[in-house]
Amino acid sequence: MSPQPPRAEMPALAPAMQQEVARLAASPEVRSAFNWLRMQEPQLTHWQMEMARIPAPPFGESARANWLAERFREVGLDDVRIDDVGNVFGTHPGFGRRYVALSAHIDTVFPANTPLNIRQQGSRIYGPGVSDNGAGVVAMLGIAALLRNVRIRHAAPFVFIGNVGEEGEGDLRGMRHIFSTPRWKDSIAYTLVLDGAGADTIVAEALGSRRFEVIVRGPGGHSWSDFGAPNPIVILAKAIDTFTATPVPSAPKTTFNIGVIRGGTSVNSIPESASMKVDIRSTSMAEMERLEQSLRLALNRVVEDETMTAEMRSAAQKRPAGVGCEVVVIGSRPAGELLAGAKILQVVRAVDAQLGNAAQVQRASTDANIPLSLGLEAVAIGGGGAGGGAHTLQEWFDSSGRELGLKRILLSMLALAGVGE
Numbered sequence: 042m043s044p045q046p047p048r049a050e051m052p053a054l055a056p057a058m059q060q061e062v063a064r065l066a067a068s069p070e071v072r073s074a075f076n077w078l079r080m081q082e083p084q085l086t087h088w089q090m091e092m093a094r095i096p097a098p099p100f101g102e103s104a105r106a107n108w109l110a111e112r113f114r115e116v117g118l119d120d121v122r123i124d125d126v127g128n129v130f131g132t133h134p135g136f137g138r139r140y141v142a143l144s145a146h147i148d149t150v151f152p153a154n155t156p157l158n159i160r161q162q163g164s165r166i167y168g169p170g171v172s173d174n175g176a177g178v179v180a181m182l183g184i185a186a187l188l189r190n191v192r193i194r195h196a197a198p199f200v201f202i203g204n205v206g207e208e209g210e211g212d213l214r215g216m217r218h219i220f221s222t223p224r225w226k227d228s229i230a231y232t233l234v235l236d237g238a239g240a241d242t243i244v245a246e247a248l249g250s251r252r253f254e255v256i257v258r259g260p261g262g263h264s265w266s267d268f269g270a271p272n273p274i275v276i277l278a279k280a281i282d283t284f285t286a287t288p289v290p291s292a293p294k295t296t297f298n299i300g301v302i303r304g305g306t307s308v309n310s311i312p313e314s315a316s317m318k319v320d321i322r323s324t325s326m327a328e329m330e331r332l333e334q335s336l337r338l339a340l341n342r343v344v345e346d347e348t349m350t351a352e353m354r355s356a357a358q359k360r361p362a363g364v365g366c367e368v369v370v371i372g373s374r375p376a377g378e379l380l381a382g383a384k385i386l387q388v389v390r391a392v393d394a395q396l397g398n399a400a401q402v403q404r405a406s407t408d409a410n411i412p413l414s415l416g417l418e419a420v421a422i423g424g425g426g427a428g429g430g431a432h433t434l435q436e437w438f439d440s441s442g443r444e445l446g447l448k449r450i451l452l453s454m455l456a457l458a459g460v461g462e
């Protein structure tokens with residue numbers, strides 16, 4: 042994720058919510074939960090290192106999913122299962138039908154053959170994936186283990202989810218699958234996504250993206266003797282010129298980028314093909330669709346013009362003039378945002394105020410994109426501690442301050458679930 046602060050001003054904290062969170066935090070059972078969590082650090086670090094040593098490249102998460110399912114059973118979750126795409130589930134009972142979900146992605150960006158040299162030095166651990174998303178998964182496990190060891194009343198049931206496919210080419214496929222399954226789509230009321238370390242952010246707006254590869258093909262030819270044949274590089278250049286003149290709003294912030302361009306073989310050949318990769322981003326679905334239309338329109342227009350010009354020439358020269366253009370979607374993440382006054386944002390902000398924690402509300406692309414795009418309440422927060430070097434072999438995690446992150450997650454879940462009898 043590449044977070045940015047959001048555009049909107051935050052509404053004031055809701056006093057009733059603040060009182061509710063203060064009452065929860067002062068209750069004897071939550072105090073003993075905090076004490077219990079404080080003593081779990083060795084176990085959490087152990088799990089974190091053990092998990093990071095199991096490869097979980099995109100589309101290759103099954104070994105890690107099996108490990109997590111074993112841990113879910115070990116800490117006493119009910120109904121532990123792995124679904125068709127490899128997401129791991131475990132539940133903790135409550136009253137009613139609507140769950141509070143706590144999720145953390147289990148996949149990494151690292152290819153299958155990456156050396157997973159995971160090591161510890163004091164409060165720090167080093168190695169690929171220790172923080173993203175070792176920190177998130179372990180925080181989820183810590184909370185699940187707590188519920189078996191300390192009796193805490195809550196109304197709504199909890200579902201714990203280790204999902205696949207968050208990173209890059211995974212394109213949120215784990216979350217997509219969960220929220221297209223009626224069993225979960227209709228029964229998850231709130232989703233707290235744990236992604237990476239820290240306790241200083243709340244991702245409440247889903248930055249959407251649409252990514253395309255555009256391939257233009259022509260007959261090719263010799264630069265001298267076939268002069269006048271349509272040139273795919275020129276077609277791309279003209280289309281880029283038209284497309285990039287499309288106006289974009291600053292609110293909702295909307296961007297485009299031509300990130301890769303390829304084509305041609307030699308200076309004296311008319312290329313047979315040329316391609317480019319285009320990235321479109323916005324928090325608004327409508328803006329992304331408008332830009333996609335503008336891209337397709339620009340391409341169609343230039344291809345038509347060039348074809349017509351070339352046909353006129355080739356009719357005289359008796360050569361084929363065919364030009365083809367293909368637009369392939371290579372990534373699609375839906376946009377969305379919480380409605381003003383969403384309960385989940387009120388809860389996390391009240392919890393932060395209670396814990397004296399300063400956090401910034403941000404927009405980013407995370408697993409929360411999927412529920413947010415469906416109009417469901419979701420935020421992404423960190424699993425506590427500190428981390429850095431995500432997506433590199435130098436990734437690290439420091440457990441100092443993890444406790445704050447865990448308290449924050451627990452209080453948020455309890456406030457969302459409500460108090461049971």
Ligand SMILES: [Zn+2]
Pocket residue numbers: 042146173174207236237
């Ligand atoms: Zn992550």
